[in-house]
Amino acid sequence: MIKSRIFYLLLGILIGSLFFATLSMAGSQVRLVVNGTDITDHFDYKPLIINERTYVPARPLAEALGATVTWDSTRNAVIVNMANQQAPIISTNEFTGTWSYADDQAGWGFALDLVQHDNKVFGEHFAYSGFGNRLDSSYDDITINGEIIGPNKASVRWKSGYGDAEGTASLILHSNGSLEWEIEDLYYTGSFREYYIPHQAILNPN
Structure with missing residues (x-):
């Protein structure tokens, strides 16, 4: 008990x-x-x-x-x-550059206003030739779009805002912050085959 x-x-x-x-x-x-x-x-x-x-x-x-x-x-x-963390290819949105073109005629200019979202790159372009008073601009339309294909490289499609030209280009971000633009392919979509986007240019961040 x-x-x-x-x-x-x-x-x-x-x-x-x-x-x-x-x-x-x-x-x-x-x-x-x-x-x-x-x-x-x-x-x-x-x-x-x-x-x-x-x-x-x-x-x-x-x-x-x-x-x-x-x-x-x-x-x-x-x-x-x-989740995959892609390092940004672009440290600033705007890149500009000036250079000489055919026959050493100076006065060409080219600018890119780019935005990166995840692994996508898109934006607008602004190009001109001072000697010919020609302006090749996107007029607030997206004319540059593509994707990042490497740590410092993107492949994009481009479209002229002046003539009937478009194609593909590569973007390479260098260690000094400059952006290298180079056209890889060029196509004509109409009879107006005049455009003022450079085949190759080195652009500096603004």
Whole structure:
């Protein structure tokens, strides 16, 4: 009889301790804040403190940082892959340059106003020839568009704003910040075959 009372007394103490420990942990719930945003209530499994160590669910943390989380049953492993981070090819939007053209006639100018979004590059061009008073401009239309194909290189399509010419070109960003433009292919879409976009130019950032 005494042993039974002792057993139930110890059992009651144990249950009470677990109950109060649960209340204590619930009252000091660990919050998960990523880049200033509290995401604790966005998922079912919450961070826990066990034996003075903090345990955080992998999936919500990884996904909040832009990664994907998958389960590999063959390796019995959680696979976390970060999204591809493409280094910007363009450090500033506007590049301009002047040079001499045929027969050493100076006064040609070329400018690019470019925007990079992920691995895409697009923008406008502005070209002129001072001696011929010719202006080749996009007139607020997107005439340069393409994609990044390397750490410092992009391949784009271009379209003349003056004549019936278009084609492809390469953009190479040099270590000094200058941008090299070079036409790779040229096509004519009509009978007006006059254009003033240079075949090759070195442009400096504004």
